Amino acid sequence: MNRTEEEQIAFEIGVVVPKRNVEEENEDCNCAEVLVDEFTKVGLIVERVQGVADEFIKLAAPLETLGRAAAELKLKKRTHIGMDLQFEWEEVGAFVRQPDGSLFSWFERFHCYNHLIYGIVNKSKSAVTLKYDGKEFCWEVGENLVPKLESVCFIKQVFPLHDEMKRKTLLKNWALNWWDITEQPIDEIYSYFGAKIAIYFAFLGMYTRWMFFPAAFAITVQLIDFGSLQLLVLPIFFIGIILWAVMFSQFWKRKNSALLARWQISYSVGVEPGYKLLGMEWGSLQSPVKALRKWGTDKTNEKEVYQRSEWFGHLLRFRNDAIVIMSIIFLQLPFELAYAHLYEVIGSDVMKFGLTAVYLFAIQHFTRIGGKISVKLIKYENNETAEKRADSLVYKVFGLYFMQTYIGVFYHALLHRNFLTLRQVLIQRLLISEVLENLLENSLPYLKYSYKKYRVRKKKIREKGSSTGKIQFSSRVEKEYLKPSYTASTGEELEDGLFDDCLELALQFGMIMMFACAFPLAFAFATLNNITEIRTDALKLLAMLKRPVPRAATTIGAWLNIFQFLIVMSICTNCAFLVWLYDHEGKWSIEPGLAIILVIEHILLLIKFGFSRFVPEEPAWVRANRVKNATQAQDVCSKQLLRTISGGRGMFGEVKERSEEYDL
Secondary structure: OOOHHHHOOOOOEEEEEEOOOHHHHOOOOEHHHHHHHHHHHOOOEEEEEEOOOEEEEEEEOOHHHHHHHHHHHOOEEEEOOOOEEEOOHHHHHHEOOOOOOOOOOHHHHHHHHHHHHHOOEOOOOOOEEEEEOOEEEEEOOOOEHHHHHHHOOOOOEEEEOOOHHHHHHHHHHHHOOHHHOOOOOHHHHHHHHOHHHHHHHHHHHHHHHHOHHHHHHHHHHHHOOOHHHHHHHHHHHHHHHHHHHHHHHHHHHHHHHHHHHHOOOOOOOOOOOOOEEOOEEOOOOOOHHHHHHHHHHOHHHHHHHHHHHHHHHHHHHHHHHHHHHHHHHHHHHHHHHHHHHHHHHOOOHHHHHHHHHHHHHHHHHHHHHHHHHHHHHHOOOOOOOHHHHHHHHHHHHHHHHHHHHHHHHHHHHHHOOOHHHHHHHHHHHHHHHHHHHHHHHHHHHHHHHHHHHHHHHHHHHHHHOOOOOOOOOOOHHHHHHHOOOOEOOOOOOOOEOHHHHHHHHHHHHHHHHHOOOOOOOHHHHHHHHHHHHHHHHHHHHHHHOOOOOOOOOOOOOHHHHHHHHHHHHHHHHHHHHHHHHHHHHOOOOHHHHHHHHHHHHHHHHHHHHHHHHHOOOOOHHHHHHHHHHHHHHHHHHHHHHHHHHHHOHHHHHHHHHHHHHHHO
């Protein structure tokens, strides 16, 4: 275990507590002293830093401390035979290491830290009296220390710290490396931020790289006059971009599975630890005889109870979805149509741009209200995991954004058939919304950070009673504490900042795909925006925000289904645009033109749903490794099970007899 990487222990967690005054330093049971002592007892390495207004406790953990915490948490890790087994520190050599050579991923380390920090309990025989700000309170026997100190507002925040060496390396090789365009160090991103953020950037990089083809195709269509073949250009462009989108979607699934195989991540199929279903605690340990007795006793009602729970959960989700849909139709739709109508009747271009800017500002507040309602509705749904709850939030909130983003465009395209106005609206949406969002996305964190520093300085000046001397923030941990967190604008209880990044990407994809025939150059604008987005998002995570809390993920979740939905919608909308466009210009007779376009629509829908049958979602080498690992695991388990049966025939016979009794 004497690896160089693991000998260089980095401080990865920061704890913020009030700065001590002279009187508190002389107290015997000062909260900070007790907290530091308890952190040391559980094996953590502690460093205390005095800031301008607060004190910061930096925490690091040796590998053995993390390993024993992982064993207590019963984390499952990939072994060399391909099985995910419960981690044991004494058998550490049996487990596969991460791509960077470390034993634990950032997600696993963070949960070990969380277990060590929040698992500190008063194991003495009497309560401990703690003092803080002239007050006394008791740390009772069996009570957790950190939640107690948080409840009395002594601990202000516990947050992950940036690793300065790795952060600077990523800044140089990723955020500030514009020459690579779409290339990114995905394995290093995974090691530093975790799987969810790494999968997002892998998707963004592949999506941007694939965008070069439709962007070049669109520029060709826009700039070159094809003469007598001009009537066929838009249908060919439409067919090309649909085939491109279908292929991209399928090949992303292949890349996703390859990434998971490289990172040794398995698809999660179970519920969260401690999740209660039908009155039973999943993950609880029972002897085989007791388990058989329980399931045998409940066997007559088991099917009925599961069916009732399943359909009740479906009805709850259906009710919540119906509430959201009806709210969109009766509340949001009239507002959107009113904006679209005003935009149509206003003659001045300056007024139109102003109206759009005001509309985009106002609609954000309405959407946030809808997001808060969605979060409250999700609490009453029967979702087993945090990932499913987040997916439910994504579907509901995307419905709100889908209406606000596209209804005005549909109004101009379908009702008025005004393609000149439609192109103007698309240009404004792409330029104003994306440029404005990028500016706000990258400037707001800095403004929040500057405002927090200003407040701390003003508070310190008031305490001193004098403004002489400039207050400097010298400690890096204090600067990180003042930076904003990577949180979602809607439903931050369920999602992090990736929600807004993925939403922006999905809305852009819908805009360029569903109105491709009306404005082909949108693909070129989107490509330039995405090249910039990769670097600005990286810079935001590394320099402007706190290090995000790692979240488990194996895919981009519900967003992939939304992309699939937008592909189907784009087939229908572009076929309708082609019919109205050629009928309006008088180039085609509507009857044969409509027939041809309907045939194209059906063929493209068939290709969309049939392409996955020809291109598997899993590369051959991933599938071969999975089969090999499964075979090895089966051989090992079979031999071990046979030895267990041979060595304990009495217990096995008892289990078998009771099983036969319950069957009777």
